[in-house]
Amino acid sequence: xxxxxxxxxxxxxxxxxxxxxxxxxxxxxxxxxxxxxxxxxxxxxxxxxxxxxxxxxxxxxxxxxxxxxxxxxxxxxxxxxxxxxxxxxxxxxxxxxxxxxxxxxxxxxxxxxxxxxxxxxxxxxxxxxxxxxxxxxxxxxxxxxxxxxxxxxxxxxxxxxxxxxxxxxxxxxxxxxxxxxxxxxxxxxxxxxxxxxxxxxxxxxxxxxxxxxxxxxxxxxxxxxxxxxxxxxxxxxxxxxxxxxxxxxxxxxxxxxxxxxxxxxxxxxxxxxxxxxxxxxxxxxxxxxxxxxxxxxxxxxxxxxxxxxxxxxxxxxxxxxxxxxxxxxxxxxxxxxxxxxxxxxxxxxxxxxxxxxxxxxxxxxxxxxxxxxxxxxxxxxxxxxxxxxxxxxxxxxxxxxxxxxxxxxxxxxxxxxxxxxxxxxxxxxxxxxxxxxxxxxxxxxxxx
Numbered sequence: 369x370x371x372x373x374x375x376x377x378x379x380x381x382x383x384x385x386x387x388x389x390x391x392x393x394x395x396x397x398x399x400x401x402x403x404x405x406x407x408x409x410x411x412x413x414x415x416x417x418x419x420x421x422x423x424x425x426x427x428x429x430x431x432x433x434x435x436x437x438x439x440x441x442x443x444x445x446x447x448x449x450x451x452x453x454x455x456x457x458x459x460x461x462x463x464x465x466x467x468x469x470x471x472x473x474x475x476x477x478x479x480x481x482x483x484x485x486x487x488x489x490x491x492x493x494x495x496x497x498x499x500x501x502x503x504x505x506x507x508x509x510x511x512x513x514x515x516x517x518x519x520x521x522x523x524x525x526x527x528x529x530x531x532x533x534x535x536x537x538x539x540x541x542x543x544x545x546x547x548x549x550x551x552x553x554x555x556x557x558x559x560x561x562x563x564x565x566x567x568x569x570x571x572x573x574x575x576x577x578x579x580x581x582x583x584x585x586x587x588x589x590x591x592x593x594x595x596x597x598x599x600x601x602x603x604x605x606x607x608x609x610x611x612x613x614x615x616x617x618x619x620x621x622x623x624x625x626x627x628x629x630x631x632x633x634x635x636x637x638x639x640x641x642x643x644x645x646x647x648x649x650x651x652x653x654x655x656x657x658x659x660x661x662x663x664x665x666x667x668x669x670x671x672x673x674x675x676x677x678x679x680x681x682x683x684x685x686x687x688x689x690x691x692x693x694x695x696x697x698x699x700x701x702x703x704x705x706x707x708x709x710x711x712x713x714x715x716x717x718x719x720x721x722x723x724x725x726x727x728x729x730x731x732x733x734x735x736x737x738x739x740x741x742x743x744x745x746x747x748x749x750x751x752x753x754x755x756x757x758x759x760x761x762x763x764x765x766x767x768x769x770x771x772x773x774x775x776x777x778x779x780x781x782x783x784x785x786x787x788x789x790x791x792x793x794x795x796x797x798x799x800x801x802x803x804x805x806x807x808x809x810x811x812x813x814x815x816x
Contacts (some may be wrong), residue, residue, distance in 0.1 A: 378807035383435040384445055386503040389454055395495055396459040396683040404495035407703040407712065410728045412474075412488040414481075414509060418516075423786060423791060426487050429477035433771045435503045440752040459693075468496050472766035475732070477775075478552050478784035479582065479761065482745045484807045486730045487512075487695070494702065506731050509695050511549040515678065517664070518553025518680050519788060520688065521680060523796040525554075527765050529677040531556040531572055533659065534685030544684040555680075567777055576629040577631075580607040590620040595599030600626035602657055605642070606633065616640055618649040627655040627676070635660060636673050637754030643674035663688050663690035668798055678710065699724045714749070726809065733759040736804075742791050746781040 383649040410672035417424055425454055425613065441449075441463040449455050452669070470492020488504065490497045491717050522530055532550040535543035540562075547563030564571035575593055583589040590603050599621040605613035605628045630638055646654050655676035665681035670678075683689075691714050698717065703710040714727030728749035732754035735744045746756060765773040787794065795804040 381438065382440050382445065383438050383441060383464075384441045385448075386435070386506060387499060391499050391501055392449070392455050392459065394498055396455050397461075398494055398498075399459055399462060402706065404492045405706040406494065407708070407710070407725075408494040408497050408702040409698055409712065410490045410497050410501070411486045411700050411730065412490075412697050413486050413697050414483055414693055414695045415723075416483050416690060416694065417803055418687075418694070421516065421520075422782065422795045422797065422801055422804040423480045423482065423516075423519075423691070423788075424693060425428060425482055425512055425515040425553060426475045426477055426479045426486075427515035427552045428545070429488075429506045429765065429781070430475055430774065430777070431511065431545065431548070432472075432488070432504050432816060433765060435507060436472070436766065437499060437771060438661070439466065439468060439500065439503070440702040441466055442596040445738075457782075460785060462495070466499070467769060468489065468492065468500065468766070470496055470766070471764070471768065473762045474617070474765050474779075475761050476763050476773075478782075478787065480784075480787045482803045482805050482807050484726070484747055486732055486747065486762065488765075489729070490697075491541045491729075494699075505697050507545075511545055511552075512693040512695070514546045514685065515686055515784070516552040517557050517688035517690070518550040519784065520664040520796075521662075521678075521684065522669055523556025523788070524664045524671070524798065525678055528675065529557070530555040530761055530804075531657075531679040532563075532684060533679045533699050535560040535562075535680040537682040538685040542596075543685065548777065550684055551558055551777060552784055553763055554781070554785065555684075559679075569777070574602045574629075575604055577604060577607050580604065586613055586700070588744035588749045589617045589621060590617055594621045599624045602627040602629050602655075604629045604631065606630050606638075610642065611645060612636060613660075614645050615649065618646065618651045618654070623654075624648040625651050625654045626658050627656040629679075630661060631659045633660075635666075635675075636670055638668070639673040639675050651701070664798055667769035695723075700725065700727050701729050723791055728811075729766060732761040734761060735759060736790075740790065742805055745805045745807045747807060751813050 375426045444462050450460050472490050474488035474794045492665055532547050534546055543560055544563045544566055547558040547560045547569055548567050551569050557572045559573045561571055565570050580586055580589040593601055603617045639656055642656055657677045657681035658675050661682055662678055662680045699715055701712045701714050702711055716727035717725045730747055730749055731752050734742050735746050737743045792804050
């Protein structure tokens with residue numbers, strides 16, 4: 369697919385090798401055994417949230433849809449697989465024509481989730497579904513972890529803007545995905561131009577300490593920046609002496625100076641001092657931006673400070689200590705044979721150590737109280753109880769191999785804000801606790 373058709377400026381390359389070798393060896397063995405075409409249902413879920421977290425955030429769905437569409441094995445890839453003896457000729461021939469033709473359902477991107485939530489369901493033949501395991505998990509685990517951290521940070525910020533600044537703290541391609549996930553979680557802009565180019569996320573940035581050090585004096589640096597970018601720019605004021613820098617910044621830019629940025633020191637104390645100084649100099653509308661290795665706890669500690677915006681890097685792109693959502697991709701049902709009419713039977717992993725799974729194709733719904741506040745995540749097999757019929761969470765994403773659910777990123781961002789607002793107030797507490805909603809499993813037999 370050419371993503372120019374979507375108005376996107378970057379084509380997504382083939383994702384066929386974004387997989388683990390055992391996906392292909394399972395395919396080869398299933399082809400030989402005659403079981404590859406059995407209708408199968410895989411579900412993506414997590415058994416637990418990161419320690420102390422109250423909710424998770426579904427992010428990466430749009431990227432999953434791109435990955436599925438672009439999961440193609442061209443001749444160069446197939447030659448590599450044959451030369452390395454990863455697959456035999458029969459399997460190579462099968463892969464040459466691979467196109468996912470099944471169905472995918474999932475929680476809408478931006479929605480919240482809890483332990484056991486079937487955030488995505490992939491359905492089709494075993495052969496076509498099993499190949500997608502690694503790439504889907506890779507995307508959802510990374511993006512959901514970043515979005516969850518971003519959501520906690522945006523909640524702690526209390527409506528103040530957040531700038532994503534983590535590109536230099538992670539892999540260059542992961543940085544683009546992290547910017548996208550952060551935007552879903554509530555960040556308002558990014559410093560990463562690739563993310564702005566790819567996803568139309570607002571971009572920001574002015575100067576670093578190197579620009580100040582380049583010039584003979586700090587005042588010369590400020591003058592050069594204002595001459596180039598205008599008085600509305602943001603001047604970095606902690607290269608030398610903050611008080612002297614603030615004075616010079618206002619003298620150079622005037623009272624219409626857009627903002628000053630503080631990147632070191634006791635941010636709470638310094639922000640108060642800078643705000644007082646700016647007001648005394650007549651720059652009452654000049655905003656204060658703080659950076660310096662912030663996380664949600666540092667942001668919350670600055671709630672009473674005269675801070676107008678936060679820039680966050682390392683802690684954001686590493687999931688604030690939890691860089692993965694620990695999602696898994698498990699077969700939960702499969703047909704008794706390759707016959708198109710063969711009935712599905714539930715299957716589940718039974719083992720010690722907490723790595724069990726629940727068999728059967730599932731639905732999910734969120735029960736709410738009389739005030740409309742969520743009170744439980746209900747997951748079931750069989751028919752959906754009538755009282756939960758309008759509370760279902762899974763929506764169709766791919767039907768018959770065709771993507772049917774692409775949507776603008778701003779829609780996803782707004783959805784997350786609404787989903788978080790619909791949770792109990794304790795969801796936004798930063799103190800460690802259990803998931804804010806309990807997970808309830810039910811089975812309603814057909815016709816009951």
